[in-house]
Amino acid sequence: MKYLLNHLKQYKKESILAPLFKMLEAFFDLFVPVVVANIINVGIGNQDRNYILTRCGILVLLAIVGISCSFTAQYFAAKASVGCAAGLRHTLFSHIQTLGYSEIDTMGTSTLITRMTSDINQVQNGLNMFLRLFLRSPFIVFGAMIMAFTINVKIAVVFLVAIPVLSVIIFGIMKITSPQYKMIQGRLDKVLGITRENLTGVRVVRAFGKERTEAERFEAANGLLNTMQLHVGHISGLMNPLTYVVVNLAIIAILNMGAVSINNGTLLSGDVVALVNYMSQILVELVKLANTIVLLSKALASMNRIRGVLDTEPSMEFAQESSREDLSENEAVAFQNVSLTYSGAGEESLSHISFHAEKGQTIGVIGGTGSGKSSLVNLIPRFYDATSGEVYIMGRPIEKWGREELRSTVGVVMQKAQLFAGTIRSNLLWGNPEASDEEIWKALELAQAAEFVKSKPRGLDERVDQGGRNFSGGQKQRLTIARALVKQPKILILDDSASALDFATDAALRKALSTLSGEMTVFIVSQRASSLKHADRILVLEDGEIADQGTHEELLTRCDVYREIYESQFKKGEVH
DSSP: OOOHHHHGGGGGHHHHHHHHHHHHHHHTTTTTTHHHHHIIIIIITOHHHHHHHHHHHHHHHHHHHOOOHHHHHHHHHHHHHHHHHHHHHHHHHHHHHHSOOHHHHHHOOHHHHHIIIIIIIHHHHHHHHHHHHHHHHHHHHHHHHHHHHOOOOHHHHHHHHHHHHHHHHHHHHHHHHHHHHHHHHHHHHHHHHHHHHHHHHHHHHHTTTHHHHHHHHHHHHHHHHHHHHHHHHHHTTHHHHHHHHHHHHHHHHHHHHHHHHHHHTTSSSHHHHHHHHHHHHHHHHHHHHHHHHHHHHHHHHHHHHHHHHHHHOOOOOOOOOOTTTSSSSSSEEEEEEEOOOTTOOSSSSSEEEEEEETOOOOOEEETTTSSHHHHHHHTTSSSSOOEEEEEEEEEEEGGGSSSHHHHHHHEEESSSSOOOOOHHHHHHTTOOOOOHHHHHHHHHHHHOHHHHTTTTTTGGGGEGGGGGGGSOHHHHHHHHHHHHTTOOEEEEEEETTTSSHHHHHHHHHHHHHSOOOTTTTEEEEOOOOOHHHHHEEEEEEEEEEEEEEOOOOHHHHHHHHHHHHHHHHHHHOOOO
């Protein structure tokens, strides 16, 4: 709750005024049965028309004042709850940005999305209802009971019996349903995860004709969620009928005892009507309180899930920005006996990796699927921390680099090209917000993207849909390469980022990259042997280990793994 209270402090005035105005509304509501009783006892009893009209005017005035208080309370409650939820969402998003890949992989993307959307909405609704009713409902319940004692002590005993029974029903059901709502949110994560998998992998699903299988998997998860929701709904559904039974039995008791008192001349008929009205008010407020408690149970369960993310501390600690005096003049990247085991994985993904790359060199990384190519290059920008061994960037241990300093030194083009909604220019400026048009066009020329960008009606200002849906796979890859080049990093990583390019464009790209300043070190991850044959050094990975490293010619003569990959792509003995 500390995270929620921290944001609620910014809305102290609203958090105080909302319940106070609701309590003021309740205060006026408690006078309504008394006025009605006077109308019956005095106005109708004495057939005094003026008295009746005057008291009716008072009822109208109470209604106007009450609804004004209600609107005011709702305004302040909404302002506090919406503002608090917005702040909490911003805090959660900012915290997620600080988490490393390991924490995000462990929690899962679908879970984080649920926390950001559904869970925070639940907290917002629960806070809104809490501010509106946490004073009003108890005030009405106990106020009605006190007013009943002012009318008739003997009959008011019914209120003393009914209220505890109603409280046991309400809080008993709340105790049962609260943990179940937490389980339901967990099952919702599972359904969202399956939905996300199918939306992102829809082409693979259709390519292999797995629509029915995936539909059955979704139906199973959704069916379980539906069953759990129905179960907790059935339990929660008992609340209203049980409370109505208790209240109606209390009303019967009031009418029975009131009739006897009227016959004895100790009570007026209007007083009985007032007592029944007070019991009805208690019924309405307890039903509201019951629904509020259900909503609060959901909100508390959601808040605990949000807290679980906010309490997760980043496993990586970056150093403060340091001077560049301790950097090596020649060495760009060095791995010394590096191993990597992903969180929750049983085996190492990388084992005892050792190599060094000098400034200006082009390093190729090749190997079969799952051999650890992406894992290796992900250690260079420190997306993950090595389980053992040391990674050095420019001669400095990677742990001693500041976050911004490291990310400005290393440019990465991911396997999956990702563009953001906006324009071509806005996407390329991610690399360097201060880049001029001349620098942008130079990067586009190097990435072999200038031609198709110039063909667009608006050029650099051409619209980009979310994810780059309005561009082909090859165009997206070239734009992401250009974005990295605009950054002008000292180390450039191309993680299989030319897989959608044809051989001619791929060759032109490699030729263009070779013309860059000798200060830039380039890592090219590829499954194409032709893309790496001109690299200064090629690392051949197999099962997370370096099978061999050397030039193209050296590896062909001594490395069976590399020779097998090369000959699988070209005819044996063919020269390329």
